[in-house]
Amino acid sequence: MEERGMSMAILPAEVSERRRLATLMAVIAAICIAACVYIYGEGLNSPVVRSDGFGYYSYLPAAFVDHDLSYTTLQANLPPHTHLESYGIARHSETGKWFTKYPIGTAIMETPSFLVAYIGEKVTARPATGYSRLFQYANVGSSIGWLLIGILMVYGALRRWFDERISLLTVTLLAFATNLFHYATYDGSFSHVYSFAAFAIVLRLALAYRDATTHRARIGFVVACGAFAGLATIIRIPNGFVVLLPACVLFERLWNERDLRRFATASSLCVLAWFVALLPQLVYQHATTGKFLANTYAESFLHESFNWTHPELFNFLFSIRKGFFFWAPVMLLAVAGIPSLFRKDRWLAAAITAIFVIEIYVCASWYSWFFGASYGSRPLVDIMALLALPLAAGLDRLVKAWSRLVYLGAFVAIALSLTMTFSYWKGYVKYDKTDYATMRALPGRLFN
Numbered sequence: 001m002e003e004r005g006m007s008m009a010i011l012p013a014e015v016s017e018r019r020r021l022a023t024l025m026a027v028i029a030a031i032c033i034a035a036c037v038y039i040y041g042e043g044l045n046s047p048v049v050r051s052d053g054f055g056y057y058s059y060l061p062a063a064f065v066d067h068d069l070s071y072t073t074l075q076a077n078l079p080p081h082t083h084l085e086s087y088g089i090a091r092h093s094e095t096g097k098w099f100t101k102y103p104i105g106t107a108i109m110e111t112p113s114f115l116v117a118y119i120g121e122k123v124t125a126r127p128a129t130g131y132s133r134l135f136q137y138a139n140v141g142s143s144i145g146w147l148l149i150g151i152l153m154v155y156g157a158l159r160r161w162f163d164e165r166i167s168l169l170t171v172t173l174l175a176f177a178t179n180l181f182h183y184a185t186y187d188g189s190f191s192h193v194y195s196f197a198a199f200a201i202v203l204r205l206a207l208a209y210r211d212a213t214t215h216r217a218r219i220g221f222v223v224a225c226g227a228f229a230g231l232a233t234i235i236r237i238p239n240g241f242v243v244l245l246p247a248c249v250l251f252e253r254l255w256n257e258r259d260l261r262r263f264a265t266a267s268s269l270c271v272l273a274w275f276v277a278l279l280p281q282l283v284y285q286h287a288t289t290g291k292f293l294a295n296t297y298a299e300s301f302l303h304e305s306f307n308w309t310h311p312e313l314f315n316f317l318f319s320i321r322k323g324f325f326f327w328a329p330v331m332l333l334a335v336a337g338i339p340s341l342f343r344k345d346r347w348l349a350a351a352i353t354a355i356f357v358i359e360i361y362v363c364a365s366w367y368s369w370f371f372g373a374s375y376g377s378r379p380l381v382d383i384m385a386l387l388a389l390p391l392a393a394g395l396d397r398l399v400k401a402w403s404r405l406v407y408l409g410a411f412v413a414i415a416l417s418l419t420m421t422f423s424y425w426k427g428y429v430k431y432d433k434t435d436y437a438t439m440r441a442l443p444g445r446l447f448n
Contacts, residue, residue, distance in 0.1 A: 021155060024171070028151065039185060039425060048137075048140055048188070049189045050189065051190075054189070055088035056191055060111065061074070061135075065128055065129060071098035071100075098288070099284075099285075103234045109194045109198070109235070110194075113138040114142075117134045121135075139188065139189050140185075144185070147180070149197050153385065154200050155167055158170055166395055171388065172410070173410055173414065177416075178376075179376035179381060183378060183381050191236055198228055202242050202245050206225050206249045209246070210249045222270045223269050226272070226274040226277070227273040229245070233278060239382055244354055245351050247351070248347050250266055304366075311369075312369040315364075316364035316370075317364075322432075324380050328417070335390070338390045338393075340396070356386070363377075428442055
């Protein structure tokens with residue numbers, strides 16, 4: 001009777017937490033929707049599917065509308081003086097076939113919303129082009145939907161180590177004190193919010209594998225983890241380092257249980273699931289380039305490449321132009337929280353730190369370390385689901401010492417980030433090459 005009474009006493013607290021989380025999710029969704037209404041209503045960015053987003057998305061109209069992944073039909077239907085090369089779609093130098101340099105993973109995650117729009121156009125007897133207004137709206141819904149899924153996954157992961165207050169504060173900062181919000185709204189057709197969601201799902205599945213009590217459940221979770229790690233890889237190829245997460249929990253179990261047979265079984269199935277998830281990309285690349293493994297960016301008209309011996313580490317992290325910490329200073333707290341995370345969970349902390357360091361080196365080595373027209377450092381949006389853990393660890397230590405100051409600081413960080421985001425949308429902050437003169441002029445442009 002006592003145990004039953006205790007469980008009944010816990011239930012209202014759990015219900016209250018779910019309500020608060022649901023309220024936060026509703027607020028995030030409402031703000032994102034309102035932002036998109038403002039952006040596209042004011043013509044600040046049009047159409048929704050544009051620039052890099054067009055290249056990522058182009059698989060879907062080509063497959064479902066044109067039934068022609070060779071892009072010949074799309075090329076014929078383009079307006080005059082419009083060139084596929086400007087969208088990252090080019091002819092391969094050896095096969096002569098059209099191909100998109102962008103991986104297929106983002107299109108796979110956009111497929112549910114695309115099909116809803118496609119069915120909607122068919123039901124209303126309107127021509128389903130793949131680029132009409134309904135498809136544009138569906139793309140907005142897709143990016144916001146995956147943002148919310150990613151945040152839910154991150155929150156669930158955080159609750160394993162941190163209380164409700166820290167977990168809610170962390171995901172709120174993630175949503176509004178970084179450029180994640182921008183890449184779920186203004187540039188939602190880009191790949192970054194989809195990478196964020198995929199990383200969050202891989203993290204949650206890795207932890208579910210760790211928590212599972214039966215071998216069958218563990219196998220299910222590790223296979224799913226491998227599959228989503230493969231999906232993350234074909235969203236953006238540098239995302240492939242997310243495999244360190246399933247590797248981390250697999251080796252941790254081997255270390256603790258010394259069961260080599262079960263480790264080999266689980267690892268083999270995880271790798272197999274990862275490989276199966278890669279197959280759409282491999283098959284597409286072979287059909288268009290003649291190679292299963294091809295650097296499609298090197299084949300584009302820009303001849304993009306890496307400079308491995310001279311990475312722009314300082315500029316990538318700290319420059320006013322696009323520095324990660326300059327545009328998302330709250331993430332300095334994530335770096336400060338890494339030692340605390342090691343004390344809580346050394347295996348996971350090691351995997352997250354390794355992924356973070358590798359991602360920085362790879363992105364800073366890219367010939368365009370500033371990643372063109374973008375708000376802040378956009379490639380690191382991909383791994384923010386993982387950085388949420390050291391961020392929460394840093395917040396946890398600060399809240400225990402200076403609770404009120406932390407909440408005040410969080411408010412300031414969010415207000416500053418949203419102000420800078422709005423300034424970028426309005427063109428007060430340059431798409432690239434932002435300098436101190438831009439910043440000095442910003443208050444006058446905002447308040448005049």
